[in-house]
Amino acid sequence: MTDSPFRPFETSLDRDRALAQLRAATRGADDGELFLERRRSEALLFDDGRIKTASYDASEGFGLRAVRGEVAGYAHSSDISETALARAVETARLAVGDGGGTMAPPPARTNRHLYTDADPIAGASFPVKLETLRQIDAFARNLDPRVVQVSASIAASHQEVFILRPDGTEVSDIRPMTRINVSIIVDQDGRRETGTAGGGGRIGLDGLLDPADWQKKAQEALRVAVVNLDAGPAPAGVMDVVLGPGWPGILLHEAIGHGLEGDFNRKGSSAFAGLMGQRIASPGVTVLDDGTLPDRRGSITVDDEGTPSQKNTLIEDGILVGYMQDRQNARLMGARPTGNGRRESYAHAPMPRMTNTYMLGGKADPADIVADLKDGIYAVGFGGGQVDITNGKFVFSCTEAYRVENGRVGAPVKGATLIGDGATALKQIRALGNDMALDPGMGNCGKQGQWVPVGVGQPTVMISGLTVGGSAI
Incomplete structure (x- = not known):
């Protein structure tokens, strides 16, 4: 077949000639692809009563x-032409040299579609x-007289x-993405939250x-702001912490998830390296990374190497049973690709990345878990955090948290930070609620300068012995 343009979008690049160039680049290689x-x-941002930005x-x-x-040669260009491709071949071949590798088999095929291919921008x-x-x-301004500032944004993309x-x-895929965000500032007696x-x-x-959707978002934004108006300084010290369901799973994603990506474990730099088959979490703790959830922010029909996404169990009843793998790391570790080879764009090489990472629920009533908390913090909202992959140490700031004494939820606290390490925190989980929930679809994950959309989730969880850093207001 000749003069056959690429799909799903037209380019000036002929498929057969591009394939010949790709074969020249990967002669003697173990793997490779043209992406x-x-x-x-x-993106539209409405701020302070007017459109602040509108970009396309x-x-x-x-x-x-x-x-x-272990070596990969990668070249990219915004010019999709035979000339640019020929230059890229020269760069990519530097990684192959005169080697005589055996080309890995192609990924399995799939007819599954996890989301619409309609363009949301045109919707x-x-x-x-x-x-x-x-x-x-x-x-939002009419919800409460204390509202002094509102920011709202709409974003959509089509990849x-x-x-x-x-x-x-x-292998081809068409990926839509949409999001609405609302931020509200309230003022009460000179204090703003x-x-x-x-x-x-x-x-x-x-x-x-x-309106039924965005009104709930505006009401939730206002609720969090008003709660923090009454927040006192967070206590400090080592104490038990209960994390709420859904978005608090971001702590799981950062403190544990990155440590279960294949490349960190192959290189021995993860806190979980060499622990396959061993207990790394409390009994009952099961963690999955699942790219197959329909319509979710972190889902992908196929990853950026063409491997169909999968539902991968990482920790089962406290035992480490799997890592997230792209094709290169899987081959080097004698494992199978798990559909986690992701890249930010054509200008980036793929690497093992999370999709939707979540902890399964248990049997406990969430109210009973909180009632069992004698002296600690109940954290239901999180902001930013930092994690050291080599030792799993994390620091996370709470955007909504409450003091709990003798099982009773008290006043909200402000400035609480949770400090610990993932490996220890997993083994200190004392209770799992029956209310597992996924986040509302707002997560982004950074790794080695690349950003990809992700999802998180968990039930209500009690973790004993976390260090809570307090802050005066």
Whole structure:
């Protein structure tokens, strides 16, 4: 077949000639692919009663990779042409040299579709999006006379990817993404506090532009802001902590999830390296990474190497049973790819990354878990955090937390930070609620300068002996 343009989008690149170039780049290699991408994104921010920014971005390009052993040669260009591809071949071949590797088999095929391929940017006109933002602003300001500032944003993107392998295998995926975010500042007697809520997923804008959806987000943002108006300084010391369901799973994602990615374990730099088959968590703790959840922010029909996403069990009843793998690390570790080879864009090489990472629920009533907390913190909202992958040590700030004494939830506290390490925290889990929930669809994960959308989730969880850092107001 000749003169066959690429799909799903047209390029000037001929498929057969591109395949010949790819084969030249990967001759003697263990693996490799040509990754083509087209992405369009739109973002609107309504702030202080007016449109502050309105942006529309479009980009396209390719990434060519040749892998041999632990080395990968990668070249990319925003110019999808035979000339640019020929230059990329020269770069990629530097990793292969004169080696005689055996090309890895292609990924399995799938006919599964986890989300719509409709363009969410075209799902609503610009005037409709602008009017929705105005309505959000007016609604939020009318909720409470203490509201002094409202920020609301709408974001949508449409990504098309096409992967060509040296054996001629072709894989494509069309990935939508949408999100609405609301932030509210309230003022009471000169004290100002902020509350934020939002979410979305790989869905169209229709549901998010429905007043029934964004009004709940505005009400939640206001609730968090008002709670913090009455917050006192957080206590400090080692104490038991109860984490709420859903978004607090971000602590699980950061403190534990990264440590279970294949590359860190292959290199021995993870706190969980060499512990396969051993107990690393309390009995009853089961953690999964699942890219197959329909319409979720972290889901992918196929990863950025063409491997279908999977539901991967990482920890089962406290025992380490799996890592997240891309193709290169899986091959080097004698494991199978798990559909976790992800990249930010065509300008980045893939690496093992999380999708939707969550802890399964237990049998305990969440109210009973809190009632069992004698002296500690009940944390239901989280902001930013930092983690050291080599030892799992983490520091997370709470955006909504409460003092608990003798099983009774007391006043909210402000400035609480949770300090610990993932390996120890896993073994100090004392109770799991029956209320496992996923986050509303607002997570992004950074690793080695690359950002990808992710999901998190967990039930209500009690962890004993965490260090809580307090802060005066």
